[in-house]
Amino acid sequence: MPSDSGSSTQAISNILAAYFAILGIIFLIAIIFSLVVYWRIFSKAGFxxxxxxxxxxxxxxSLIVLxxxxxxxWPALRELEMLRNQVRGQQGQQFPPFNQQGGPQMPSNPNYQPDGPQYPRY
Incomplete structure (x- = not known):
């Protein structure tokens, strides 16, 4: 009889070891995935x-990163603003052009219909 309880505790410990090994692998994959995502976001932001x-x-x-x-x-937005200022200086106008209501000025297109899609057709 003592051999049965020893084999059942051995089986339970094997099951627990496999369970924690699988949890560890899932945890490691989640950490690597989040690092890759943060790496891409930082790269696209210019950092x-x-x-x-x-x-x-x-x-x-994670709180520090957020x-x-x-x-x-963001360095990418700083560079974009610098390029927009250069374009403003070359064109001598506001970029992009705005109408009196503060919205973007729509291109003059005879096919534009205000009732239809809100983008110009080319």
Missing amino acids: NGAMSLLALVPGVG CILAFGE
Whole structure:
């Protein structure tokens, strides 16, 4: 009889070991996926992608990353604004042109119908 309880505890410990191994693999995949996503977001924002490694800081890492992305000045937007200012200087007008109501000025297109789709047809 003692051999039966020993084999059942051995089976339970094997099941628990497999369960925790699978959980560990899933956890590792989730961490790697989130790092890749943060890396892509930082790269598209104009930051160094390695800043995504800040998410690995225990406890507050993801909060730090989100604060940088939400409240920081993105280099890509800074570059876009610089390019828009250059275009404004060359054209001598506001870019993009706005009408009196503050909305974008629609191109003069005889096929444009206000009742239809709200984009010009070419």
